[in-house]
Amino acid sequence: MGNNQHTAPEHQEKNRTLTLLAVLVILVIIGTGFSLFAGSVRIPLSKILAGSLGETEQAVLVHLRLPRTIGCVFAGGALALSGLIIQSVLANPLAAPNIIGIHSGAGLMTTIACALFPNVFNLVPAASFAGALMASQLVLFLARKVQASKTTLLLAGLAISSIFSALSDLVITFWPDALIGYTGFRMGSLSGVSMERILPGLMAIILAMMISTLCAPELEVLSMGENQATMIGLNSKRWTQIFLVLSSLLAGGTISFCGLIGFIGLIVPQIIRKLFANESSFRILMIANVLAGAFLLLMADFLGRVLFAPFEISCGILLSLAGGPYFLFLLLKSRRRSLFSQKKSKTKNDRKALHDH
Template sequence: MGRNKSSDVTKRFFLLTLAVIGATLLSLCLGAASLSIGELFSILQGKGEATASSILLYVRIPRTVGCLLAGAALAVSGAMIQTVLANPLAAPNIIGVNSGAGLGVAICCALFPTAVNIVPAAAFLGAFAGVLLVLFIAEKAGASRITLVLAGMAISGMFSAGIDAVLTIVPDSLIGYSDFRIGGMANVSMERVVSAAGLIIICLVLSFVLGNEMDVLALGSDTAQSLGLRVRRVRVLLLALAAALAGAAVSFAGLLGFVGLVVPHMVRRMVGSTSRRLIAGCALGGAAVLTLCDVGARVLFAPYELPVGIVLSLAGGPFFLWLLFQRKEAHP
């Protein structure tokens, strides 16, 4: 039985990997100007036409890499937040992490408009401030699961008001703000992606390394404390990693919602709740889901293009409501 289960999990990881590869190829090939697989490989070998080469190198590749990194970062961030807070309704966009990162980006762009490389750090600080505020309020108010969600919504609203205040005072701080608020990949450049990529990769690796600590913490604070885990320190560390992942993604992708909520639930059904499997599965699943949604946003209403955040909200909103009803049935 154990071997069969392990074999099933391996097959599902293989399917997730294939989904990432397929989503990547679709993202590179499809858009306002479609490229065939043959043209794609010709361009990569330096033999393609100039126009097609420019589209691939300066538009499609940065956009695809951005989708893969942002999807992986947001999904893993959501899985960690849900595990640490023991709340399946928690996600970066729901508990104020995304809006905190957005406020950090807005302030950074207002004060240092040319300092692209420090935007991910500003996003992390804003996201981390958001998650610490939510945790503090929830602990003071009793730390129930619904309290966490309500506190997150309150903090998110406050941070969103802060973003609007910054934009009122410095209107040019976030050019294309509507795309930033909705979440979109249309204007992503390789420079902006690369500045956040290092932080995302490092945090993904650290999250995987700390998988055992996440498993112990998932047993409950008292049990984890009795097993010798420094609960408060580990919780803050894991939340800092989750905030860094979400903040780095927000710094170039905008306030994308629902990736961090939907993907962890999907992946748990596929590979289980063991933290290292969950983190690896969420990295693959998040990358595939966001990239496929971005492809859909490009081609569904061609020649018009929707911001990918709209597609995610259309899909994620009903999922969130379904999750609420499921919890009501389980805990009437």
């Protein structure tokens, strides 16, 4: 009887988790359908099933929308997973690839690669990864050596991001014709992507996703804090480096074909943590983040195409408009919680002093 009562809540929670995952899968399928078949050129599913697509419709579907949709799914999932990893490693819910400078680092190295080697397209993913890794290592150095608080670390990350962005602009000043689509790259867009362009980044993303999922238990332990992880027996320094490399692969692979898309790595992990509040498995959280990130980018890209048609708004702009205010809200909420904690601690100390007196 007692065992049945004990397992009933666990069974309900498991059913809730499976239901939420199923809903996320359905949302990704719906988003994929919108991305593939809706827009300025409507492509009815009945025509595809009947094999009666015209040449124009077939060209739009195969050469334009299919690579764009695949890019959205993997880029959105990669950015969300990268955000979850960074937040767990730094034990900071406000950390994200675009906020702490990883995006700007990848963008700087991509800009340099395109300026110096304009015809070597395969160099872009490697340059993006190198820049993302450089930025993540710099943030980790600040977190460890300076013993920065969560808020100070975010401000340092924003400063690093600003420096890297300025250096990117400096490179473009000296090589003005290096990046024809540099504006689109800075705003973040999947307009005009091809399978050839996304393939190298896609391979890096898939590899990093697979390894991250396999290493989910280690990330779960690491999220408890370095001291706690060391007490359990985990080599926290080594695993921190491993996860930062994986996060850099995810961010760099994405940036190599769609530019600097921000705030997915901040927003999605926050939402998923609330939806899966009682979920103890980090592997489930990873899968949920990938699905939610894919859906968010699919819809942002689709809305950017149709809201002001025939003009197109980059998905990066829409996400920044939504993510900027949300980040400020989280920052103010974190600050309020910190002040409340300090006030509570001061009151407790005052009471103790009066009692001792």
